[in-house]
Amino acid sequence: MASITDGIFARAVALRVYGLAAITLGSVGLISGDFAAVWQPVPKSFPGRSALAYLVAALFLAAGLALQAKRSARMGALVLTILYSAGVVLLHLPQIVSMPSVFVEWSGAAEQLALVAGGMLAYAFCAASRTENTERLIRIAQYLFGICLLFFGAAHLIYLKPTADFVPKWIPPGQLFWAYATAAGHFAAGVAILTGFAVRLASILLTVMFIAFSVLVHGPNLVADPSHFNWAANAINFALIGSAWLIAASYVSPVRSPS
Numbered sequence: 001m002a003s004i005t006d007g008i009f010a011r012a013v014a015l016r017v018y019g020l021a022a023i024t025l026g027s028v029g030l031i032s033g034d035f036a037a038v039w040q041p042v043p044k045s046f047p048g049r050s051a052l053a054y055l056v057a058a059l060f061l062a063a064g065l066a067l068q069a070k071r072s073a074r075m076g077a078l079v080l081t082i083l084y085s086a087g088v089v090l091l092h093l094p095q096i097v098s099m100p101s102v103f104v105e106w107s108g109a110a111e112q113l114a115l116v117a118g119g120m121l122a123y124a125f126c127a128a129s130r131t132e133n134t135e136r137l138i139r140i141a142q143y144l145f146g147i148c149l150l151f152f153g154a155a156h157l158i159y160l161k162p163t164a165d166f167v168p169k170w171i172p173p174g175q176l177f178w179a180y181a182t183a184a185g186h187f188a189a190g191v192a193i194l195t196g197f198a199v200r201l202a203s204i205l206l207t208v209m210f211i212a213f214s215v216l217v218h219g220p221n222l223v224a225d226p227s228h229f230n231w232a233a234n235a236i237n238f239a240l241i242g243s244a245w246l247i248a249a250s251y252v253s254p255v256r257s258p259s
Contacts, residue, residue: 005204005252006252009204009207009245009248009249009252010249010252011125011246011249011250011252013245013249014121014122014125014242014245014246014248014249015067015073015077015122015125015126015246016067016068017241017242017245018067018080018118018119018122018239018242018243018245018246019063019064019065019066019067019068019073019076019122019242020064020068020238020242021064021235021238021239021241021242022060022061022063022064022067022076022080022239022242023060023061023064023065024064024234024235024238024239025057025060025064025232025235025236025238025239026057026058026059026060026061026062026063026064027057027061028057028228028231028232028235029053029054029056029057029060029061030054030057030058030061032228032231033050033053033054034050034053034228035053035056036232036235036236037228037229037232037233038108039087039108039111039112039232039236040056040087040091041091041092041095041108042091056083059079059083060080060083062076062079063075063076063077063079063080063083064076064080066079067080067122073122073126074123074126074127076122077119077122077123077125077126078119078123080115080118080119080122081116081119081120081122081123082119084112084113084115084116084118084119085116085119087112088109088112088113088116091112092105092108092109092112093109095108095109096109103154103155103158104155104159106151107151107152107154107155110147110148110151110152110155111148111152111236111240113144113147113148114144114145114148114149114152114240114243115239115240115243116144117141117142117144117145117148117243117247118141118145118239118242118243118244118246118247120137120138120140120141120144121137121138121141121142121243121246121247121249121250122246123137124137124138124141125246125249125250138250141247141250142193142247142250143193143194145193145243145244145247146189146190146191146192146193146194147190147194148190149186149187149189149190149193149206150186150187150190150191152186152190153183153184153185153186153187153190154183156179156180156182156183156186157180157183160176160179160180163179163182163183164176164178164179166217167179167216167217168216168217168220171216182209185205185206185209186206188202189202189203189205189206193247199251200248200251200252203244203247203248203250203251204248206244206247206248207241207244207245207247207248210237210240210241210244211241213237214234214237214238214241218230218233218234218237219234221233222234
């Protein structure tokens with residue numbers, strides 16, 4: 001069983017999942033000619049907004065494709081890290097500065113930082129050899145992701161009713177239970193990553209939880225309403241799956257580089 005899990009969460013597999021998420025995000029942007037809604041809050045009045053949206057989408061698509069091949073993977077990881085970091089610095093940070101008491105601005109930035117952490121891990125995994133610097137980069141990315149998870153858990157509790165409303169009503173024992181349970185799941189995974197306690201199991205279960213969000217929440221919402229918002233929500237959750245997959249892979253012994 002351990003060898004099967006190691007294979008699923010191998011670094012090469014995680015890199016491809018993270019890259020596929022970027023391809024999805026880029027494709028959504030190119031098709032819609034727009035940014036990913038609240039996750040890329042570029043003002044409607046921004047000069048050349050449409051052209052910039054196409055450019056950013058094309059960069060996501062190209063970087064995601066680059067991650068699918070060994071020769072170009074590290075460059076793809078670097079581009080994605082820069083893109084997600086730019087989103088934090090240029091889009092989310094100003095929102096926090098202007099509205100520091102609004103928690104959703106902090107949790108929105110945390111979502112982007114979690115994707116930055118994924119890019120940092122992808123870049124480190126693509127290094128030609130393991131060095132002290134790459135190991136340090138991996139540790140920084142792990143801690144950053146762990147902190148982000150605490151913000152995710154807090155957001156589920158602060159916005160408890162909206163979180164519960166996302167849960168399909170047919171899932172027992174009820175929507176409110178799963179709102180609390182997913183908050184606890186985020187907190188538990190964050191603490192595990194920050195303390196190193198049961199971290200491999202926690203990171204794998206976290207990845208499964210993010211996948212469940214796609215299957216049970218975001219996917220059905222998209223089928224019911226194929227709006228740009230729901231396409232973007234699916235793409236961003238896919239990206240979070242990719243980052244969580246990379247976190248889980250960082251606690252599994254390296255096997256093979258992507259080919």
